[in-house]
Amino acid sequence: MKVTHIPFQETGFFSEIMHHYLEQNKNLKTFYNNFPNLEGFQNQIVEKEKSFSLENRTILANALTQQYDEFSISEATKENIKLLRKKETFTITTGHQLNLFTGPLYFLYKIFSTINLCEELADKFPDKNFVPIYWMATEDHDFEEINYFNFDGKKVAWNRKDGGAVGRFSTEGLEEVFQVFSNHLGNSKNAEYLKNLFSKGYLEHQNLADATRFIANEIFKTYGLIIVDGDDTQLKRVFAPFMKQELQEETSFTSVTKSVEELEKNYKIQVNPREINLFYLGDDFRERIIFENDIYKVNNTDITFTKDKILAEVTNNPLVFSPNVIMRPLYQEVILPNLCYIGGGGELAYWLELKAYFDKVEVPFPILLLRNSVQVISEKQARKLDKLNISKKKLFLNQYDLISQKVVANTDIETDFSDKIKYLKSQFKDLKEVAQKTDVTFLNAVNAQEKKQIKGLENLEKRLLKAEKRRQKDLVDRITLLQNEILPNESLEERQRNFSNYYLEYGASFLSILKEELKPLQLKFTILEI
Structure with missing residues (x-):
């Protein structure tokens, strides 16, 4: 191993x-x-x-x-x-x-x-x-x-x-x-x-x-x-004082909202708080507790409480209260x-x-x-990766990028148009210097033409790569099949497979x-x- x-x-x-x-x-x-x-x-x-x-x-x-x-x-x-x-x-x-x-x-x-x-x-x-x-x-x-x-x-x-x-x-x-x-x-x-x-x-x-x-x-x-x-x-009886505080003061909403406001300046937010972050549990339901018009209501039910009664319910029957995420x-x-x-x-x-x-x-x-x-790789899969010269790090690349890299590495044809685009830009740089001596409409036309021709080269580059992938179909199919085996649905297998898959093969x-x-x-x- x-x-x-x-x-x-x-x-x-x-x-x-x-x-x-x-x-x-x-x-x-x-x-x-x-x-x-x-x-x-x-x-x-x-x-x-x-x-x-x-x-x-x-x-x-x-x-x-x-x-x-x-x-x-x-x-x-x-x-x-x-x-x-x-x-x-x-x-x-x-x-x-x-x-x-x-x-x-x-x-x-x-x-x-x-x-x-x-x-x-x-x-x-x-x-x-x-x-x-x-x-x-x-x-x-x-x-x-x-x-x-x-x-x-x-x-x-x-x-x-x-x-x-x-x-x-x-x-x-x-x-x-x-x-x-x-x-x-x-x-x-x-x-x-x-x-x-x-x-x-x-x-x-x-x-x-x-x-x-x-x-x-x-x-x-x-x-x-x-x-x-x-x-x-x-x-839940140990937790009851915090549930009472939540019902009376909406403590979590105030604190978490401020944190969310700061975090979302740089990151995607995972969850947002509600005014009351407790559910009420019944035999076949778990519904939010909402405070409206001085009454506590259990959403989608006819259950209501005054403040004194809901606090008494926490004391006497804490099991029916359920904290949310x-x-x-x-x-x-x-x-x-x-x-x-x-x-x-x-x-x-x-x-x-x-x-x-x-x-x-x-x-x-x-x-x-x-x-x-964890990513589990069988000996057979490891041998295939070696034959394809795909490193452990490269294995996790987006499938399109992985295939593109391997196809380009496996061809004698120049598929990278970066130099051509760079040369084109240099030509337009000279033309822009001329254009600046005339009027703005001509300069705009030069800029538009530059954008169009660069876009055209980029499209040709993509078409050439696509054609080369067709020519190297066997390589493309082998990479696709192997990566899909290891990363089902282009995702980590740990989110897709159950432990029984591996227990069946390897046991304890x-x-x-x-x-x-x-x-x-x-x-x-x-x-x-x-």
């Missing part, structure tokens, strides 16, 4: 705001706290230790013990839950939607990044304990984002009625999905493992949250991973002794909008770490390779040739 690391910036798949964050660009300095390096973690430990109470640790450990009550868990996970009661224990957290059968590959990369960072920090800070957390997004309500996964180029989908928090969804109807998936797998030893994992997860558990917990626990229990369901009365990060940081959130580029982009909000409510803002990102060794090779603090993109 060969491992290559390249800067995230060289893949072409990460946003400018992530480039600048990794480079610690001055434009972003005020939007995060400590940077993900050992010095940053040392500072974060001190800050979090001062702010997180033993009482909250007890509540957290008790809630997790109850959440795991019906599950068989490893000794490592049991021990980590116990460790959360101690003041020298801290968490590293990643979050993910309840995608069907873990969804895209990067689900694994997120969690292995989290586990490996805990182990690295334990080595650097031996007097502290570090516990990996997977936060299940059980309260999301966008079912269309999670009701499928891609296997072997096919979409395996679960069709059912949408409505409410996805973690509460019944698993009824997944027998049909299992049959479709099972038919694709075959009967190998690795296929039987995948069938067993899917059937036990979804056919032996009543709701999507429990099914997801079972599957994640089965894959990662050896490493002591703790899975948190935020849809929990005990945990703006407040969920705060909820996480209030109930966990957390040091760092590990996420993808899109996630971290919206976390960068939240620093001022955290400062306002006096909760330490966590370190933000871009998760490990695929998970072992990820565990061994992902280095979260390296801050680089990983290419695995296996």
Whole structure:
């Protein structure tokens, strides 16, 4: 096996705001706290230790013990839950939607990044304990984002009625999905493992949250991973003071709006806050809370509250309140002794909008770490890349640009018209000097003619390249086929494929390779040739 690391910036798949964050660009300095390096973690430990109470640790450990009550868990996970009661224990957290059968590959990369960072920090800070957390997004309500996964180029989908928090969804109807998936797998030893994992997860558990917990626990229990369901009365009771503040003062809207106004001067904004960033949860709905005419209304329902009644509802029934994308990060940081959130580029982009909000409510803002990102290349694909003389860096080029470069490199014909365009411009420069001695209308005519002829040369250059691509059709087809194999839909495969693709071929060794090779603090993109 060969491992290559390249800067995230060289893949072409990460946003400018992530480039600048990794480079610690001055434009972003005020939007995060400590940077993900050992010095940053040392500072974060001190800050979090001062702010997180033993009482909250007890509540957290008790809630997790109850959440795991019906599950068989490893000794490592049991021990980590116990460790959360101690003041020298801290968490590293990643979050993910309840995608069907873990969804895209990067689900694994997120969690292995989290586990490996805990182990690295334990080595650097031996007097502290570090516990990996997977936060299940059980309260999301966008079912269309999670009701499928891609296997072997096919979409395996679960069709059912949408409505409410996805973690509460019944698993009824997944027998049909299992049959479709099972038919694709075959009967190998690795296929039987995948069938067993899917059937036990979804056919032996009543709701999507429990099914997801079972599957994640089965894959990662050896490493002591703790899975948190935020849809929990005990945990929301800890968060209740912040929900009350949000309802009365619209704190997040004010703070985040100011940050957005600053960030959008240089970057694309990921999410925008609402006046109240809380939902109200029912059995089959999750709707926004709106404040109008001194009344709190639950959108698209007949439910209303006066101020006193909604505050009493938070006290007496906190489970029905659900933080949205703006407040969920705060909820996480209030109930966990957390040091760092590990996420993808899109996630971290919206976390960068939240620093001022955290400062306002006096909760330490966590370190933000871009998760490990991986491209898997088979030995056969690696040999083809070598034959085509395509480097790992070139592989990530836009397909048109990659093909154009390889076609030009493979021809004796001069396809670059840069010298011709330069010569043409020099000729028109002389003509413009003459034109300036006449009148402006003649000068305008010269400028227009220059523009027209340069455009004509550029079009001829494109037509020549197109003709050369036709002549080198075999080369073009080989490059296209190979890049599409490695980067399906001209995108990173981690967003397109499910882990079952690789488990079917490599078995548990695929998970072992990820565990061994992902280095979260390296801050680089990983290419695995296996």
